[in-house]
Amino acid sequence: MVNMSANLDAILPAIVIMVTGFLVLIGDSCVSAWRSNGKGLNSGVSLVGILIALFFTATRLNQPVHNAFSGAIIDDSFGRCAILLLLIAAALAVLLSTTYLENKQLQHGEYYVLILFSLFGAMLMVSSNDLITLFVSIETLSVALYVLAGFAKTEERSEEAALKYFLLGAFAAGFLLYGIALVYGGTGILTGNGGTTNLALIATSLRDLSSVAPPLMFILGVALVLVGLAFKSALVPFHMWTPDVYQGAPTSVTAYMAAVVKIAAFAVLFRFFNALTSISQYWLIAVQVLAVLTMFVGNILALTQDNVKRLLAYSSIAHAGYLTVALSAIAGKGAQLAVEALTFYLFAYTLMTMGAFGVLIWLSHKGRDCQTLSDLKGLVKVDPAAAYMMLIFMLSLGGIPPTMGFMGKWLIFNAIMQSGQIWLAILLGFASIISVYYYLKVVWMMCFSEPDKQTITGHAIEGWAVQLAMAVSVIGSLLFGLVPGFIQNMLGAAVNIIVR
Amino acid sequence: MITTQHFLVLSAILFTTGVIGVLVKRNPIVIFMCIELMLNAANLSFVALGRHFGQVNGQMYVIFALAVAAAEVSIGLGIIVAIFRAKETINIDEMNLMKF
Numbered sequence: 228m229v230n231m232s233a234n235l236d237a238i239l240p241a242i243v244i245m246v247t248g249f250l251v252l253i254g255d256s257c258v259s260a261w262r263s264n265g266k267g268l269n270s271g272v273s274l275v276g277i278l279i280a281l282f283f284t285a286t287r288l289n290q291p292v293h294n295a296f297s298g299a300i301i302d303d304s305f306g307r308c309a310i311l312l313l314l315i316a317a318a319l320a321v322l323l324s325t326t327y328l329e330n331k332q333l334q335h336g337e338y339y340v341l342i343l344f345s346l347f348g349a350m351l352m353v354s355s356n357d358l359i360t361l362f363v364s365i366e367t368l369s370v371a372l373y374v375l376a377g378f379a380k381t382e383e384r385s386e387e388a389a390l391k392y393f394l395l396g397a398f399a400a401g402f403l404l405y406g407i408a409l410v411y412g413g414t415g416i417l418t419g420n421g422g423t424t425n426l427a428l429i430a431t432s433l434r435d436l437s438s439v440a441p442p443l444m445f446i447l448g449v450a451l452v453l454v455g456l457a458f459k460s461a462l463v464p465f466h467m468w469t470p471d472v473y474q475g476a477p478t479s480v481t482a483y484m485a486a487v488v489k490i491a492a493f494a495v496l497f498r499f500f501n502a503l504t505s506i507s508q509y510w511l512i513a514v515q516v517l518a519v520l521t522m523f524v525g526n527i528l529a530l531t532q533d534n535v536k537r538l539l540a541y542s543s544i545a546h547a548g549y550l551t552v553a554l555s556a557i558a559g560k561g562a563q564l565a566v567e568a569l570t571f572y573l574f575a576y577t578l579m580t581m582g583a584f585g586v587l588i589w590l591s592h593k594g595r596d597c598q599t600l601s602d603l604k605g606l607v608k609v610d611p612a613a614a615y616m617m618l619i620f621m622l623s624l625g626g627i628p629p630t631m632g633f634m635g636k637w638l639i640f641n642a643i644m645q646s647g648q649i650w651l652a653i654l655l656g657f658a659s660i661i662s663v664y665y666y667l668k669v670v671w672m673m674c675f676s677e678p679d680k681q682t683i684t685g686h687a688i689e690g691w692a693v694q695l696a697m698a699v700s701v702i703g704s705l706l707f708g709l710v711p712g713f714i715q716n717m718l719g720a721a722v723n724i725i726v727r
Numbered sequence: 728m729i730t731t732q733h734f735l736v737l738s739a740i741l742f743t744t745g746v747i748g749v750l751v752k753r754n755p756i757v758i759f760m761c762i763e764l765m766l767n768a769a770n771l772s773f774v775a776l777g778r779h780f781g782q783v784n785g786q787m788y789v790i791f792a793l794a795v796a797a798a799e800v801s802i803g804l805g806i807i808v809a810i811f812r813a814k815e816t817i818n819i820d821e822m823n824l825m826k827f
Contacts, residue, residue: 359788359791362791362792362795363791363794363795366795366798366799370798370799370802373802373803373806374802374805374806377806377809377810380809380813381813382813383813383814383824384824384825386806386809386810386813386814387810387814387822387824387825388825389806389809389810390755390806390807390810390822391822393802393803393806394749394755394758394759394762394803394819397759397762397799397803398749398762398765400762400766400795400799401742401745401746401762401765401766401769402765404765404766404769404770404792405742405765405768405769405772407769407788408738408769408770408772408773408776408788409772411772411773411776411784411785411788412735412772412776412779415776415779415780421780421781421782421784422776422777422780422782422784422785423784424784424788470825471825471826474825475824475825537825
């Protein structure tokens with residue numbers, strides 16, 4: 228076919244990642260048959276693949292919109308921005324993983340293969356413009372992540388996390404698929420000439436037939452798709468799996484999962500609701516309720532945690548709430564600002580979450596994971612570098628200036644004020660105030676307590692890989708908090724195109 | 728005469744059965760069978776709707792869904808075997824190492 232090269236061109240970064248995945252898969256089995264200490268090769272090859280994909284994405288960031296595969300894939304600037312974030316998150320995760328996995332004796336080639344394949348799924352997810360493509364790519368991401376969550380085969384917690392994640396993820400997939408079926412039927416009834424799952428076509432038919440109320444089947448379908456996606460992005464009341472999975476999975480997997488799934492799920496939620504803006508009166512209230520519930524339940528449950536991984540899991544739920552607030556501003560005035568805020572916040576969230584989990588990885592010793600608050604007691608006297616980095620990430624997560632977390636929250640606040648939902652902005656403020664308590668509790672433990680015999684004995688991992696990842700996260704969180712203009716301009720120009 | 732509505736009602740019943748099964752059953756393998764029921768309810772809707780609209784899309788989507796379901800089965804059973812090795816049980820109520 229003539230168009231095939233143009234089609235493949237639209238998903239070039241994803242193809243690079245997939246090919247790298249296969250290379251690592253084959254290379255690992257060849258190398259381990261040939262010599263026993265070729266383990267560093269896997270992470271090296273993965274990193275090179277990710278950087279090549281990053282280069283391809285970054286150089287084409289502002290090219291015009293490009294529909295491929297009969298409209299199933301859309302290659303627009305928003306998608307490219309999301310892919311850029313996904314690749315940055317994956318690169319940081321690979322850097323953080325190597326030595327940590329060696330210490331846990333989990334340094335298998337499959338790990339990087341699964342990371343790359345799930346990354347491929349996530350990259351297709353953010354560029355899919357058809358609900359079926361979306362479903363297949365979500366499952367590509369999830370199926371690889373189920374295995375990664377249970378990657379520490381000898382640890383019961385890890386296996387338990389994998390089982391919980393798997394059962395709830397598959398449950399969510401059921402809702403999602405049934406919702407897609409109903410949307411397919413609903414659009415068929417609405418237009419009278421056949422159903423479609425293509426988001427662009429759904430958007431046009433809804434806009435053309437805006438005088439007709441959409442059929443009940445369509446509304447039900449949208450609701451079920453929302454439930455399915457809310458499971459994936461851990462919105463309350465569909466968040467129950469999150470703390471257990473985040474706590475049980477190996478920390479490097481948690482870091483990867485926390486960032487990549489959030490980016491992909493929110494990009495998809497945005498694309499989905501962006502197609503439905505002309506019937507926002509039906510879904511806006513649901514999104515607002517989810518946002519408020521997620522912010523408050525996430526923050527309040529985080530208050531009592533004494534396991535840092537679990538605390539960060541609840542905090543990631545709360546951050547999903549803030550992102551959902553941005554999502555509820557995409558229908559009316561302030562849509563442009565909302566998309567900008569959403570993308571900026573996802574970037575901030577990636578850096579600070581990766582960084583916070585990265586500190587835990589840095590402090591994890593052979594046979595002892597750094598997990599609980601008492602592990603961090605008086606850390607500033609034991610290992611000042613790790614403590615100060617954690618401090619920066621905690622301040623950023625809590626949204627305290629001059630960090631990136633503050634800028635992100637401020638942009639969301641701004642967008643939601645523009646759209647006229649002032650009550651939501653006020654609730655966002657209250658929720659952030661609650662969150663400061665438990666972030667500062669971690670800081671208090673580190674800086675104002677005396678170290679005792681439970682305290683972890685400083686960072687365990689030497690080597691440039693982890694240090695580079697930490698440096699990128701710290702510098703990013705501070706720099707883009709102080710000088711947000713650069714990122715904002717980039718994102719602003721990029722997302723300009725998709726909002727009508 | 729069996730109309731499209733009959734298919735859709737059947738698929739809604741199957742889906743609801745699946746959801747209830749997931750919520751009340753305690754054995755992960757049975758839960759997983761219920762999830763398959765949910766997925767297949769969706770597949771039935773796709774086929775029936777595709778036939779109703781005279782489109783091939785509906786049937787095509789089912790192939791995708793089947794492939795995804797097959798991948799999930801293989802991973803899921805693998806995880807269940809792994810957890811049985813670690814804990815000697817697969818009862819959901821005993822998966823309680825981590826809570827609040």
